[in-house]
Amino acid sequence: MVNQQFAFALHILAMLAYSGKILDSRTIAASINTNPVVVRRLLLALRRAGLIETSTGKRGGATLTKPPSRITLLDIYDAVAWRPAIAVNRRRAFRACPVSCSMKTIVGRISHETDQAIRRQLGKTTLHRLISEIR
Amino acid sequence: MVNQQFAFALHILAMLAYSGKILDSRTIAASINTNPVVVRRLLLALRRAGLIETSTGKRGGATLTKPPSRITLLDIYDAVAWRPAIAVNRRRAFRACPVSCSMKTIVGRISHETDQAIRRQLGKTTLHRLISEIR
DNA sequence: GAAATTGTAACGAACATGCTTACATTTGGG
DNA sequence: CCCAAATGTAAGCATGTTCGTTACAATTTC
Secondary structure, three states: OOOOHHHHHHHHHHHHHHHOOOEOHHHHHHHHOOOHHHHHHHHHHHHHOOOEEEEOOOOOEEEEOOOHHHOEHHHHHHHHOOOOOOOOOOOOOOOOOHHHHHHHHHHHHHHHHHHHHHHHHHHOOEHHHHHOOOO | OOOOHHHHHHHHHHHHHHHOOOEOHHHHHHHHOOOHHHHHHHHHHHHHOOOEEEEOOOOOEEEEOOOHHHOEHHHHHHHHOOOOOOOOOOOOOOOOOHHHHHHHHHHHHHHHHHHHHHHHHHHOOEHHHHHOOOO
């Protein structure tokens, strides 16, 4: 992955789990060293996934909806990673070439299997275990 | 991954394995539906990894250096994927925040574990098995 | 020596990513 | 009731990546 959204999302949720309090996007952004709007966009994705709740207005911010022991890194990955780790070539195949005609299917399967392997791995770790490594 | 280089590399090696002959970059590029220079750049990476040999001049091109049963998708992945699937935030940590100070290490470990999971998966499949699915 | 091929540099277009500004909306508290 | 503080969200910009393209030197075969 080129983008850092998964790393940012982990950081956000680690902050929320570690503090246990409502945190605003400015505080979180300072910890990540980025802009509050970048954080807010990720908060939206995490909320859509049901991992956090947000509230607007004064004293607003975000909190977890579940205990950190019941959130896995896979939940977070699903919330923010929409592209598979392995891309497939989507162009038209060259009809006269059997390799070309089969590659989309074959690479599609490889991509899917690899995704499953990633998901299996991420499903093993909870947010609770992740924050237990802080300090 | 945003880029398609792994998919392209799989395609190139599948062509070489399937045909068993020397193929030039123009032929391969036509099958992938891209430009010969794009193919040649990947051929360089695959050659550096010891998977193929190339020859210049008339009747030049590329061939495998080993039987397809002895090339795994992991070999190919290593040849062309230099970025880890999961990026880490490389900015300076915010010193006053314990979460911020720990995240680089923690996400680094997650990134590494995930990479290992990907590599385990890709190591299971040989180029031979891949081309057995053609047609 | 001509033709075909790789190796490689240089440039550009398209796209992805993240930062920033801006502002409407919502909420809490005096 | 009004102000301050916060999210939600759009728009635009800068940067980096990716891929395609052109071009040409070097190499090899015939």
